[in-house]
Amino acid sequence: METFFSKSDKVQHIIKSFNLTKTLFVSSIIIGEAHTGKKSLARSLFPDAPLVSGKDQKEVEEALEISDELIITNFEKLSNQNTLDFTNKRIIVTADYLGNPELIDDLFAFIYTMPSLQERPEDINYLIDLFIKEASSTLMVDALNIDQDDIPLNLTKNSKSLKRSVYMYIMKLSMNAQDIESVLYGYLLKHLDGNDGYREHLGLFEKPLIEAGLKKFGSQLQLSQVLGINRNTLRKKIHEHNID
Structure with a gap:
């Protein structure tokens, strides 16, 4: 059984509403941004219901013929929503966006909006x-x-x-030093090109070095001493790399 956790009042309201109506043969839709937990919520509330994706119209139609209770994800992906018949069935649908409002009103008795993580x-x-x-x-x-x-x-x-x-x-x-070298090697192998590659990619090392040094020591003077470079040179590099 898939679990779903939320302390959000808005999500708790959706859960309570489903629990009050989950024995009724009516259809409901949960609409909200992608990756907000719509499918997980539906699976946790109806663990025994078959699940199909709206990415496959034929699979959805075949499932509707044999199931009285069904979860349909990616409802907005269905190519022909008008042909669907939810009569005397408990259909729980998830969708990333509303689509045709009139069709949604005709198909679903309950419409819920899943809030984003923000x-x-x-x-x-x-x-x-x-x-x-x-x-x-x-x-x-x-x-x-x-x-x-x-x-x-x-x-x-x-x-x-x-x-x-x-x-x-x-x-x-x-990551250790060897891991970082490996990452840089892979990046440079893919992106190294042109006539000024050394100068172009030097910032991959210089910018994080200066940013980390400024955060750690909090002083340009001290950092210039630690790095062993002139303070004016450090200021120039800070300006070149647009470091605040």
Whole structure:
């Protein structure tokens, strides 16, 4: 059985509404941005219902013929929604966007809107912790010293971009000098070209070196001494790399 966690009042309202009506043979649709947990929510509420994707019109039509209860994901991908008959069936649909409002009103007794992660800050820490454990296991890294507040989060694609943020952060923490050299080698092998490649790609080393030094020492004077370069040279490089 797929589990779904949320402390969001908006999501809890959707769950309560489904629980009140889940015994009725009526159809419902959950609309919201991609990767907000719509499918996971539907699976957790109706664990025994078959699941099909709107990416395959024929598969959906065949499932409707044999099932009284059905979950249809990617509903917006269906090529011919007008032919669907949900009469006397319990159909739970998820979609990334509304599509034809009149058709939606005709097909569904209940229309729910799934909030994005940016609208559910109370759920973000839970997901971060979940992804930290998952990434640490996958990458074989000790997660005990990871502070959630240090992870630069990207919520533009909801859980997908959040998960990538966590994985990238943990992967960077676990890398050693040899790993970094290997990453740079792969990048340069693909992108090195032109007539001024050395100068063009020098920033891959210089910019993070200066940024990390400024954060660590908090002083251009001290950093110039640590790096063994003239302070004016350091200022010039800060300007060249647009470092704040």
